[in-house]
Amino acid sequence: MSESPLTGPRTLIFPDGLVGYPDWQHFELERSPDGSPVAWLQGKDEEEACFVVTEPSRVCPTYAIDVPAHVRAALGLGPDQEPSTLCMLVIQPEPLTITANLLGPIVYNPDTGLACQMVLAESRYSARHPVVVADAGVAQGGPAC
Amino acid sequence: MLVLSRRPGESIVIGEGKDRVRVTIVEVSGDRVKLGIEAPQEIVILRQELCEAVEAENRAARQVRPEQVGEALRSLCRALGQGAPPPDGTRDAP
Numbered sequence: 606m607s608e609s610p611l612t613g614p615r616t617l618i619f620p621d622g623l624v625g626y627p628d629w630q631h632f633e634l635e636r637s638p639d640g641s642p643v644a645w646l647q648g649k650d651e652e653e654a655c656f657v658v659t660e661p662s663r664v665c666p667t668y669a670i671d672v673p674a675h676v677r678a679a680l681g682l683g684p685d686q687e688p689s690t691l692c693m694l695v696i697q698p699e700p701l702t703i704t705a706n707l708l709g710p711i712v713y714n715p716d717t718g719l720a721c722q723m724v725l726a727e728s729r730y731s732a733r734h735p736v737v738v739a740d741a742g743v744a745q746g747g748p749a750c
Numbered sequence: 751m752l753v754l755s756r757r758p759g760e761s762i763v764i765g766e767g768k769d770r771v772r773v774t775i776v777e778v779s780g781d782r783v784k785l786g787i788e789a790p791q792e793i794v795i796l797r798q799e800l801c802e803a804v805e806a807e808n809r810a811a812r813q814v815r816p817e818q819v820g821e822a823l824r825s826l827c828r829a830l831g832q833g834a835p836p837p838d839g840t841r842d843a844p
Binding site for chain 2: 623625626642643653654657663664673675693694696698701703704708709722724725732733736
């Protein structure tokens with residue numbers, strides 16, 4: 606069984622930056638040691654580049670993506686090595702709404718921290734998948750994911 | 751912006767050598783143009799609105815002040831079913 610991507614501190618390096626932010630290349634994945642399902646992705650190039658992330662399978666149990674060969678090569682993944690995957694969460698406090706960006710996942714090499722943010726060209730996943738919806742509670746694993 | 755007129759079946763070529771990309775007008779019907787694109791596998795081809803959607807979510811996902819989302823994170827952790835929230839930004843946790 607592969608290690609959870611939310612385990613342990615980890616430096617992630619995005620050679621191409623994030624989508625729309627090519628200069629944001631260096632991040633630290635910070636989590637608490639108590640099994641928290643979410644972690645902070647703290648930018649080192651820009652103080653404001655701080656994100657809440659989780660494993661996509663936690664918000665969409667059937668989540669599966671195809672990582673193309675050129676992305677695998679860019680991440681330095683071996684033939685039998687699977688990348689770790691994270692998705693960013695958008696939190697709007699008033700009223701509380703939390704969505705997950707399943708369209709633009711972060712994939713990275715769990716051994717080296719080499720990472721990229723993909724945009725899934727042919728997928729049914731939403732950039733705003735509902736996780737917590739105001740007045741409606743939890744939308745985890747809904748049929749739309 | 752370079753603007754070229756093409757008819758169905760005609761193409762334009764971008765780049766050269768192994769990086770060459772060929773875009774062919776496959777069909778024109780009303781206000782829609784169907785394009786065929788031949789490109790190396792490592793060239794990412796996306797509908798622009800997908801990139802814009804991900805970029806917009808990246809912008810929205812930035813949490814400049816982690817302490818403001820503390821309660822939201824507790825709610826989220828309940829939603830996800832286990833564990834405690836991370837400290838309010840391990841940056842300023844005791």
